Amino acid sequence: MTMTSRRAFLTGTAAMGATLATPGLLRAQSGGRVVVGTWGGDYARLLTEDVQPVLANAGGYRMVLDTGGATARKTKLITAARVGGGAMDVACLSDTDMYQMYAQDILTPVAELDIPNYANVFDTFVNDYSIPHIYSGMVIVYDTTQVSTPPTSYADLWTEEYRGAVGFSDILFNPVLLAASLAHGGGATDFDTAKDALMELKNAAGGPKVYPSNEAIANAFEAKEIKATLMWKARAYQWSQAGLSVAAATPSEGAIPVTFNAATTRFTQNKPGSAAVLNTMLDPEMQLVFAKAMGYLPTVSNAEISDDMHETLGFTDAEREAFVHPNYGYVAEQLSDTLTWWNQSFKA
Incomplete structure (x- = not known):
């Protein structure tokens, strides 16, 4: 039908x-x-x-x-x-x-x-x-007191401006991989490109920090431990309402909806x-x-x-209309390998 x-x-x-x-x-x-x-x-x-x-x-x-x-x-x-x-x-x-x-x-x-x-x-x-x-959609959430020029792309998190000041939520590993793929010319079924890009970010001086939850990301913003993250726009709204100095930027590659x-x-x-x-x-x-x-x-x-x-x-x-939807079948097929890589390679 x-x-x-x-x-x-x-x-x-x-x-x-x-x-x-x-x-x-x-x-x-x-x-x-x-x-x-x-x-x-x-x-x-x-x-x-x-x-x-x-x-x-x-x-x-x-x-x-x-x-x-x-x-x-x-x-x-x-x-x-x-x-x-x-x-x-x-x-x-x-x-x-x-x-x-x-x-x-x-x-x-x-x-x-x-x-x-x-x-x-x-x-x-x-x-x-x-x-x-x-x-909601995955966007770039950034600290307005530490970032003078708002980001416009997922790829911005790989620039010198954010070196050592990016945080990721552990529970959002799948959309983070999709965002990394999009930032480097890949698509919704290209986690290999994403893994290479994230390892590049990890191996740079002061690589990204991985926090156990979305709430822990909010605490990291409050403590000024990070300048930016990849997060649902709804969370940016909640955190802003709670008094955090954060704003959201929709990436040029297209936001990832949830x-x-x-x-x-x-x-x-x-x-x-x-x-x-x-x-x-x-x-x-x-x-x-x-x-x-x-x-x-x-x-x-x-x-x-x-x-x-x-x-x-x-x-x-x-x-x-520009949303980049996850390929749910691909995500399900890759889940075991993705978790192993995330826990044993990227977070190690």
Whole structure:
């Protein structure tokens, strides 16, 4: 099924449902609990405080959140698929992790679900197996008190200006490799070029520092240990709001997008309820709730952020069209070798 026909299908099924059933009848025939595997913190809080009331009003659905890390969530999904289901109805994962679940045939195709709001998703984020809930892009985040001329390219981090003052987050090794590839003429399936470039950076006097987490990068900025990093633009917005002297520059090579997605499992116990959860997550008002609270952008065209928010965390239409998406299949195939190289060669 093509993208156009799928969207037409989704729109058509939504219209048919509206014609055949009154709201009262829908509430009477639907409802029940929907187990959602998700992150904790602000994400879980917003699901509970903002998404849940809309779900309850729309169809009497009640979310039960199963919070935890992505690795544990993927393990639960794989185990459930092997033994015959039951773990969760909806899974929330990053785009790369979600692709891994799709590759193992754990997810229900979007075309089989009633998700009217999916028709408003930006084309660049559309896939067959999950909804893109929120997004950001990997940009160059720099300390405005230490950098007088803002960077314009990923390649700038290899110049003398940043020698010994670049920090990378350990958990972002995959997009860092993609950025390094783009900076040196490679593409989304050229990690060999990236590895050579990163080793060159490492072997230069005062090579890059690798920090254990995104939060540790923020601490490094605060301590003036680094001048720049490769990071999600949403994080730059959060750190700036918290008082750090940082700004974001979109690279000329094209920003690398990240989406945090949600999908219905093949073994869901409540298919209508899980579809309702996904549809509500794409509601423009709910999209703006997450944008204002977390700094990640709406994935739908009908959720308008303010001019101030757009200036600090948004991307223009041209910048969004220039996004360089990871090749998820390539990333998955290379994962074992990439981790070995990152841990035993680059970080050693």
